[in-house]
Amino acid sequence: METPCLVMDADLMEANLHTLQAAVNRAGKALRPHAKSHRCSRIAHRQVQVGAVGICVAKLREAEVLALSGITDILLTGPVADSTRLQRVPALLERAPHLMLVLDSHETARILHQSLAAHNRSLDILIDLDVGLHRTGIPPCDAVSFARALAAFPTLRLRGIQAYAGQVQHIRAFEERRTASLTCMKEAGQTFESLRRQYPACTIFTGGGTGTFDIDIEIPALTDLQAGSYALMDADYRTVQSRGCLTPTHTFTPPLRLLTTVIGTHHPSHVTVDAGLKTMYRDGASPVPAEPEWSHLSYEWFGDEYGRLLTPPGTRRPRCGDRISLYVSHCDPTVNLFDAFNMIRAGSPAETWPIDLRGCSQ
């Protein structure tokens, strides 16, 4: 393996897939994992095999590549806002017959309906609710009137709501995060109940993430969870506290690491490694050495191509050519910097898995 490169412990990743699926099953909910984190259709297929009801993606091009790989149940969680792209939905439906889109605009609904009608197709849709992030979605109080307006478009089958509280996922303290998430989701739950009474086909209330998985699956109205990072984990999620526990979360053991090589040892204060901004996205907590023998080193950014590992006086120093692996800062945008995961099984290098949704940000 030529460094810098991504390595993934396949056994730990499998364990994470099973851990969350089991927790969701126990709560009587469904899991619809988000592929925006791993951007890898092979992982998506594993998630479906382990029990997921479908896969979420953020962008239309991600959905198209995932559909090509054979995933048929895809939820596109970001509203598609331009008419050119909406024209591609009927073709995508051919490959992914259980495709769902979210809607937060009457105009988009109108264009989508025209496009579907022209191809004699219909589509499941969810209303995208804004539960405080203020990024996309309509306020919960507008959902019932929006649902009524959607009835004018017979190609659109209203199936429920999406409510994603992205702003609470990384709140460090568990109780604070729990209160914030439950507050956000409460009004969404009430909206869902109102809709369900009027529209019996409304059976989906999807939302949540890795940071709130064990909070959100206790919300009675929620039907499915959209967590993504749990499969890979990263240095930032390691600083988010677990339920009843003041130490970093250990529910999901991080399988993803960035392998780097020491290329400079001329200075007593640090060694230089070959991984910088271009191979680990700087966002949130700093990268952390994964090997216990190097836990006394701390990573600092050192330009586009380099990093430095601070070597405290009197501690063991890496030598030139040594390989050290790091938990990355933020998994989603870091994975997007590479074309493949180098899989590790039982501690040994195995096959590579293509990151085939890399760059599919349109």
Next chain:
Amino acid sequence: METPCLVMDADLMEANLHTLQAAVNRAGKALRPHAKSHRCSRIAHRQVQVGAVGICVAKLREAEVLALSGITDILLTGPVADSTRLQRVPALLERAPHLMLVLDSHETARILHQSLAAHNRSLDILIDLDVGLHRTGIPPCDAVSFARALAAFPTLRLRGIQAYAGQVQHIRAFEERRTASLTCMKEAGQTFESLRRQYPACTIFTGGGTGTFDIDIEIPALTDLQAGSYALMDADYRTVQSRGCLTPTHTFTPPLRLLTTVIGTHHPSHVTVDAGLKTMYRDGASPVPAEPEWSHLSYEWFGDEYGRLLTPPGTRRPRCGDRISLYVSHCDPTVNLFDAFNMIRAGSPAETWPIDLRGCSQ
């Protein structure tokens, strides 16, 4: 053009190539532009056609792809530290006969020599000097003894020194930056003069960057400049002051922009756009709207896939579907997020140029 995507004004980029080449020519120096910024062999070929003596790259894989495109004069500015990779140098020399490597380690020199000798090849090399960045390189005071040691390896032809003061390129105030750069480069210049007296083939003193181009080309000993960002520019370099001028630099007009679409207008304080962390690398100054009509909007990060443009009360608001282009935060790692530049000529979309060195970080 499907958003988010990179657009490049080909005319402005050409102007930047000519502006720097002319400045370097006037100073009697050579230009050896750094391809780590644009990662595009077509731009590298244009730089050579405009007058560059060669092209710099940071990593071996960048050199290999650039050589495949037909560039024969390549300087690899980052030391190659592992023996496996050093074995690939003879094959690279076949394609790029004027390849140069930098060295900062006797052990690397020994392995490189063995590899070259086994293939009956020889190679131009530069001594990598550490002029205060402490990332790679040896202290200038050690250069003469290192040069003497290199004489034991007859396949390595010592051609000069490299001194890159990365730590001073983004100092905002011109005079402060000038003093810092001249201080760093002074000892390197003296070292170069000493080496040149002993080794007549030592004719190259390469260094500098976009932030110090007009400072470094006035250093008598410097022979060539390694600037990279000047071709593309970004929001961060726009905040670096020019000589004798307290406003942002206007020496190089930014040709690179990120085209984004407004996808959400539900909130009075902002609109949501489809470009976030995954399509603009967050590093340094915030992205800035490029169109004068949208200069009253300010960009804020809004997750992996989204951004928001703050809309001050009483100002014109973009509508859903509007396209707005942004000067990106930091060009180098942002370019690495895409597979192509969408070229614009005379204001109209033209061909795409592949970013064929994307992901070549090994």
